[in-house]
Amino acid sequence: MHNVVIVGGGPAGLSAALTAAVAGAPVLLLDSNPRLGGQYWRTPADNFGDQNENHFDLATGLKLINSVKAQSNIQVLSGAQIWSASHKDGVSTLRVIYQGSEKIINTGNLILATGAYDRSLPFPGWDIPGVMTPGGVQSLIKGHGVVAGKRVVVAGSGPFLLPVAAGLVKSGADVVELLEANKSWRWASSILVLLENLSKIKEGFYYIEAISKGKVRARFGQAVVGAYAGENGELESVDIAKIDRNFKIKKVRNIKCDVAAIGWGFTADTSLAGALGCKQVVAKDESVVVLIDSKQQTSITGVFAAGEITGIGGSELSMIEGEIAGKSAAKFVGCAVDISRSDLIIRAKKQRFAAALIKAYPIKSGWRSWLDEQTVLCRCEEVDLADLKDSIVELGATDSRTAKLLTRCGMGLCQGRICGRFVVDLVADQLNISPTDIDRIAAVSRPIITPIPLGVLAAGE
């Protein structure tokens, strides 16, 4: 019998597992990846010592992973995919696909640390092979030692672009452009927050130094607004625009490249929390996150959440949230452990930094003007902007759910993880209204969290 079940093996889940186990609670840690570390500390199958120099603080991750592995009261199930979950009368039921069959896990004490994935925005040509997310490019390098291309444009917004560019430079790629859509002055109002988070400045310099070795200079107020395929159907060049503070295009130039890594921050993966019935809210950056109290407990007693799913804030905030959640869950099962004042102070400091990030890297609505009628929105079901407009203007959809059902936009294999968020904005845009929280939360609702083979489903009881 496991006292605490934790879902997610990234910074938050690992910290939660170690903290709860050290406090005396037996832990079952479920992770969908083949190896612990999450997206942030993703490592290749063997010999990850090499990767140390590609990553600012992989050492922290390796230490944490090794501590978790060494802890005798933690059992790890790697490669465990939860396809469905529910909560009733204090018991959470997780239906897990593990090694080709289904395993049912019931628990009264659960910590959710399911992380986040890249946020994408559409533009003409973004569906051409070679246009990738920074997370995708980075996981190829970190997980497989593969460099995605020779001439790479890194673009979008947010601090994550730096480690991706740095990783590419170190792996021998030519980073021909590094483009941040926002202006650097946006940090000005957050100087104090920066000063209290010196480790973050250190991290920034680490990457800037790494990038400068590749003679790469970051340009601000610029974005990739178009992509073109060559005769082989793969990416050949991109249009780069100077944009104003609302992301409206001012001036465009074209540059040759074979890969464009474009990301706009992250979207929390709250599918599991939603399936359990945890209350979700819309954060300042308009992403849907899990609502928690000061103990990291969700709206359901005995279900805790930590890391990116409570709001995008990076690995350090994830780790302290994981520690607090670990303590809360351990205490909930009767271990003598308490959240300390310093835990709360550290978390508050990291939260201020996370809030400053949101302020420094806003995603402005001008991106919607980059699209043309033929711009594909849903890559799984090949739905373009004209189709979406038709569902609204001609077929009378007045909400994103109806528009989705009429066009199949967001109903493909990725279950709307890529397009769901921005389609809500585009539908509202067409109708000249603001999306409601209900619209945004509905767009991330996935009762079937991940596809399950019918044979596995049929074999279950």
Next chain:
Amino acid sequence: MKNPDAIVIGAGVVGACCALSLTNAGLKVLIIDRGPVASGTTGAGEGNILVSDKGPGAELTLAIRSRDLWFDINTDIGGGFELEAKGGVVVSRSAKGISDLKKLSVLQKENGVEVIELDGAGLRKIEPYLSESVEYGVLYPGDAQCQPMLAAAQIIRAVKKRGGSFIQGENVIAINSNAGSLIGITTDKNNYSCPIVINATGTWAGEIAKLAGSHLPIMPRRGFILVTAPAPKIVHHKVYDADYVANVASSDADLQSSAVVEGTASGTILIGASRERVGFKADLDISILRQLARQAISLFPVLSSIGLLRAYRGFRPYAPDHLPVIGEDANISGLWHAAGHEGAGIGLSPATGELITAQITNQSTFIDPTPFSPKRFQGSEYVAV
């Protein structure tokens, strides 16, 4: 819209077809729904247009007529709702099931349904992935399928282009009459005067009838559908187990399910069909999903490796005698009901619209409308639950 000739309450496929039929007869029609287009049972259906699942009787006559009308509508409004004459295949694996299916298909044939008996080899010729254990089946070339939400939306678009209108987000709170004649309706936002109102609110039709002081025992009969990830063409027809016919006709409140498997234009495979009377209970019942998966795999073993992507549920509008309710209200003249089609609403909608319109405009009807009349429930002991 000021002074419509007729108001249709409900923007599902039944309401849409009634509105189109009335519009084509020259009436100015206003459609009102409390939600968006097809937000009720229409949006949760497979899009069945079947002649195969009904024994001889009034409903089969309605179904055969309706099936042809769907293709007329497709031509009339210019398509856009994935109408496909894919054909249905009904199979059975038990001696009794096979003998019942044979008897049923003979009767259907006598009533004008095209039927083709097939043995195991014949079946696998048209459905190569069908289980080796299946050795008898009947092909119904007349069965068809459409995308029901698109059908409702495209028909309503045509109605609007022809002078009608559609107001969404208004909830009907009163049916207004004077000396037994309808004079209009009141919503939570507006008053509308109108001499003719069609209640096409499906599973919720009893509530509208109640506003008129009438009794319409329509109950929800819940069903789940599994949707797979897009797959190569595995299932070519709508393929279902003969038990389905028995389940459709059953009045049992408990769960029944029988395999119904079909591919769609988008590459996904739809798997039904469960039936149970549990009110409007909305939660995802995993044990039903498992049962549906088992039954589908037993027909098409290859489905075992295909991923389940979504599951959704809907509430079929169920009338205790399994016949749709199509006709004028027992108490108020000018109020018409078009509801209670259970799982056959998509298929039966065009004929329902035609039947309603013919009666309103005093034209002759293609079928005696008496069996469908809502008056059959007056003074009955049927109680909606």
